[in-house]
Amino acid sequence: MAHALIIGGGVAGPVAAMALRRAGLDATVYEAVPAGAGPSGSFLTLFANGLAALRAIGADGPVRAVSCPADTVESYSETGRFLGRRPMSGSGEAGLSPRTVPRAVLCRVLREEAVRQGVRVEHGKRLVGLTTRSHGRMVASFADGTHAEGTLVIGADGIRSRVRALLDPAAPPPRHTGQFTVSGRTGPRAALGGAEPAPPRTYRMYYGRGGFFGCTTAPDGSTFWFANVPGPELSRAALAAATPDGWRRRLAEVFAADRTPAAAIVAATGDDVVGVNCYDLPSTPVWHDERAVLIGDAAHATAPNAAQGASLAIEDGVVLARCLRDLPGTARAFAGYERLRRERVERVVALSAALARRRPVTAEERRARDAEVERRLARPGHPVRDWLTGYRIDW
Ligand SMILES: Cc1cc2nc3c(=O)[nH]c(=O)nc-3n(C[C@H](O)[C@H](O)[C@H](O)COP(=O)(O)OP(=O)(O)OC[C@H]3O[C@@H](n4cnc5c(N)ncnc54)[C@H](O)[C@@H]3O)c2cc1C
Structure with a gap:
C-alpha cells in the first residue's frame, strides 16, 4: 500500500x-x-x-x-458611524456559516x-x-x-x-505584507470598559484611523478580536520581547483617536494577546x-x-x-x-x-473609503456564495 x-x-x-x-x-x-x-x-x-x-x-x-458561528458582518467608520451590514460570505448554506476558532x-x-x-x-x-x-x-x-x-x-x-x-x-x-496583526480574547463576559459586545453571530469591523479592528462574541461571552496595523517588519528580538501589556499599550496608541470600542476592548483583555508580522x-x-x-x-x-x-x-x-x-x-x-x-x-x-x-492615509481618503464601503453594503442582493467561498470539491 x-x-x-x-x-x-x-x-x-x-x-x-x-x-x-x-x-x-x-x-x-x-x-x-x-x-x-x-x-x-x-x-x-x-x-x-x-x-x-x-x-x-x-x-x-x-x-x-x-x-x-457568525452570519452577519457590520462595518463602522473611525467615528463609530454605522456604514452597513451584510450576510457573511458563505453564510447562506446550512451548516456552512463561518466559524471562529483558536x-x-x-x-x-x-x-x-x-x-x-x-x-x-x-x-x-x-x-x-x-x-x-x-x-x-x-x-x-x-x-x-x-x-x-x-x-x-x-x-x-x-x-x-x-x-x-x-x-x-x-x-x-x-514576503512581509507591510502590516502586523495582533489578536486577543477577553475573558468570558468581561466588562468591556463601557463598550457593548458584538451581537451574537455577528462580526463588527471598524475602519480605524491607524488600523483595522474586528471582533465577535463567543457563546461564553468572551470577545475574540484582531487588529491589522500597517507597519514595518518587527525584528525577531522585538517580537520575542513583546508582552501582552506591550501589545495592549501599542494598540491603545493606534486606536486612541477613534470613537470606536477598539481601545476599550483591547484594554479589557488579559494575557490572551499575541502579535505577529504578516507574510505571504x-x-x-x-x-x-x-x-x-x-x-x-x-x-x-x-x-x-x-x-x-x-x-x-x-x-x-x-x-x-x-x-x-x-x-x-x-x-x-x-x-x-x-x-x-x-x-x-x-x-x-x-x-x-x-x-x-489598502491604507487610506488622509482624512479625505478615509472618507472616500467609508463612502465606498457604505455604497457596497447598501447594494441589495450581496452574494453570500461567491467564487471564493462557493468553491466545492466533488469528492
Ligand atoms: C494572524 C493570523 C491570522 C489568520 N487568520 C486566518 C483566518 O481568519 N482564516 C484562515 O483561514 N486563515 C487565517 N490565517 C492563516 C492560517 O493560520 C494558515 O493559513 C494555516 O494555519 C495554514 O495551515 P498549514 O497547515 O498549511 O500550516 P500551519 O498551520 O502553519 O501548520 C504547519 C505545521 O507544521 C509544523 N512544522 C513546521 N516545520 C516542520 C518540520 N520541519 N517538521 C515537522 N513539522 C513542522 C508546525 O509546527 C505546524 O504545526 C491567519 C494567519 C495569521 C498569522
Whole structure:
C-alpha cells in the first residue's frame, strides 16, 4: 500500500491524512512540536469553502463543536458611524456559516479526529532532510536522529517549510505584507470598559484611523478580536520581547483617536494577546517533484486579510487526496493537483495582499473609503456564495 509521510500536523497535514485514508492510502503525520505543547496563540475564521471540504471527508463535526458561528458582518467608520451590514460570505448554506476558532484548538481537534479515523500522528518530529532510495522510496530524517520511510512525502509544514527548501533551495522567501496583526480574547463576559459586545453571530469591523479592528462574541461571552496595523517588519528580538501589556499599550496608541470600542476592548483583555508580522508567498515556482509535494502555507501562504489561509489549506489536502486516488502514479497526481489548485490559491493570495495594501492615509481618503464601503453594503442582493467561498470539491 502507498504510504504518505506528511510533514506538519497543523491544519493541512491532518486533513490530507484523513482524506488519503478515504482514498485508500496510508498516512503518518510528523509534527515538529512535542505533544501537549502550549497553545500557539491567535484565532482564525473558517469559511464555507473550508468547512465544505472538511464535510467531504467527515471531519466538520468536531470543528463545529469547538468553534463559534457568525452570519452577519457590520462595518463602522473611525467615528463609530454605522456604514452597513451584510450576510457573511458563505453564510447562506446550512451548516456552512463561518466559524471562529483558536488556531491551536483547530489543529488539536483535527489531529484528534485524524487519529480517530486511523491516522498515526507522531509529535516531536522536526524534519531536517529527505533522501530517495534507489527503489524510489523516500526517507525522511528528523532532528531527533530518527528516520521514516514511505512512498511519497507531503510538505504541510507551514510558511517556513523545510520541504519547500529541500524541493527548491532557490524558492522565494516569505514576503512581509507591510502590516502586523495582533489578536486577543477577553475573558468570558468581561466588562468591556463601557463598550457593548458584538451581537451574537455577528462580526463588527471598524475602519480605524491607524488600523483595522474586528471582533465577535463567543457563546461564553468572551470577545475574540484582531487588529491589522500597517507597519514595518518587527525584528525577531522585538517580537520575542513583546508582552501582552506591550501589545495592549501599542494598540491603545493606534486606536486612541477613534470613537470606536477598539481601545476599550483591547484594554479589557488579559494575557490572551499575541502579535505577529504578516507574510505571504505570492507564487512558489516548484510545488512538487516526482515524490514530494507542498500543500497549505508551505505552497501559498496568504496575508490574513481575506481570512482564507486555513480554508485553502483544507481544500488542498482534500484535492490532493482525490488526485492520488483518481490519477495513475504519484507524479501525475501531483501535476493534476497543481493544475487544479495553483490559479485559485494565487488569486486568493493576491486578493489578500491587495486588502493589506489598502491604507487610506488622509482624512479625505478615509472618507472616500467609508463612502465606498457604505455604497457596497447598501447594494441589495450581496452574494453570500461567491467564487471564493462557493468553491466545492466533488469528492
Ligand atoms: C494572524 C493570523 C491570522 C489568520 N487568520 C486566518 C483566518 O481568519 N482564516 C484562515 O483561514 N486563515 C487565517 N490565517 C492563516 C492560517 O493560520 C494558515 O493559513 C494555516 O494555519 C495554514 O495551515 P498549514 O497547515 O498549511 O500550516 P500551519 O498551520 O502553519 O501548520 C504547519 C505545521 O507544521 C509544523 N512544522 C513546521 N516545520 C516542520 C518540520 N520541519 N517538521 C515537522 N513539522 C513542522 C508546525 O509546527 C505546524 O504545526 C491567519 C494567519 C495569521 C498569522
